[in-house]
Amino acid sequence: MQVTHLSIYPIKSTQGRPASSLAVEPWGPVDDRRWMLVGEDGAVVTARAFPPLLSVTAEPGGPGQVRLHGPHAEPLDVDATGDAELIPVKVWRSELKATHPSPAADRWFSTLIDHDVRLVWLDDPTRRPVDPEFGKLEDRVSFADGYPVLLATTASLRQLNDWIAAGAAERGEEPPEPLDMRRFRPNVVVENDEPFAEDQWSRVRIGDVEFRVAKPCDRCVLTTIDPDTLVKGKEPLRTLARYRRWDGKVWFAVSLIPDGPGTLNVGDAVTAL
Template sequence: MKLAGISFYPVKSTAGHEVTEAEVQPWGLAGDRRYLITDERGAVLTARQEPRLLACVPVLDGGVLTLTGPHAEPLTVVPTAAMSTVHMGGVAVEVTDCGDAAAAWLSGLAGRPVRLKWLDDPTRRPVNPLYGRPDDRVSLADAFPLLLTTTASLARLNDWIAETALELGEEPRALPMRRFRPNVVIDGVAEPFAEDEWKRLRIGEVEFRVTKGCDRCVLTTVDTETYRKGKEPLRTLARHRKREGKVWFGINLIPDLVPGTFGRIAQGDPVVLL
């Protein structure tokens, strides 16, 4: 098995970037989901509610974030000193406001008042203690530092989607991996969904613990080109991958790093189960 793809998402629920190598930090890939968007009430806003957020392409250069999109000129983000609180998974997290200019830029894209927030200190948010250790941390991802998927599982899912479409007289359409927004994609897995049983693995020089499978939401149904919601993959996952009232695709990881240390991964790195 080998590492076939690496992606990170500077702003939660906006466009991501595929890279050939990345630094792995205890709370996730460097630059991954350190920013998020809140609505007029201060609640976290995602592309589940506003799919047009996926049209925002955030670019990180030397730690400086620039927002690009189809509706306005690029904007360089300048965080302020103002702090506020967002709630994620029942945990209150202190974040820094990124100013009125960023708020206006994103509000123009979303079509409603929103603000951009920055997690200036990534050690601030703990992982759910049911699945992690006391010193485990996560940035602004939904729950865990990294999400892993495999090409074998996507191929099987796309076969199932084609079967469903033919049964219903619809045009089959394979889904790209970016619908699932993984951080790492593994190739060469012998069986689809073999990752369901993994407990520990090493990618290149970095070891990871598997916490749990990833239950999927309506965001996976949003076409990343048209920003319209469809029925897949949730319709087909519900036929083949439903348990505990949820549907599943991919697994969540926590890097097994000594506090204060980092690692690196690169495309082509060997993947070894431990």
């Protein structure tokens, strides 16, 4: 097995940025999901409810710096390293504080989605622990949904696309185009032969970096949004519900926690331990 693709998502729920290498910190890849949008109540706002966020690309600068690109406005540079206020925010069940640096960025995003939001930066990622049920007390995570790194495999996606095509045939429909891995927003994509082999992993080494497998990743409606057209459909949730449903959820990919810092590279060997 080997790594075929690496990505970061500088702002939660915006486009991913491919990379040839990723520096991994205890809370996730450098520049991955250190920014997010929140509503007036401080709760996270995502492309689940506002698909146009997927049209935004974010270009990291130095720590706390990002350039925004979108279809609705001129690019905007944001710098959170100055004297910005800390505000309370909430990412699902996690409550913490984050830096609120730029009313101009708030307006930029609010105009895009026609909803009042604020852009915040996690200046100190040690503030947010992972779910202790699946990690250690000292484990930390950025603004990712729950864990520092998400890994998906090509064999699992091939199997899923085969299932989707078979379901379409059963319904007398034309076979759909195969789903792109971008639907699932992984940091690491691994080329392998056995579908869903990752379900059985407890530890994995990628290059020289070792990870604990925290848990499989339960999937939401965000996976049903085409990242190019922004149109919602029924797949892959319809098919995952048929083949990959347990505990009242559907599952694809696995969440990882690094045992230490290191660097991942496209082409790195991947070994289940």
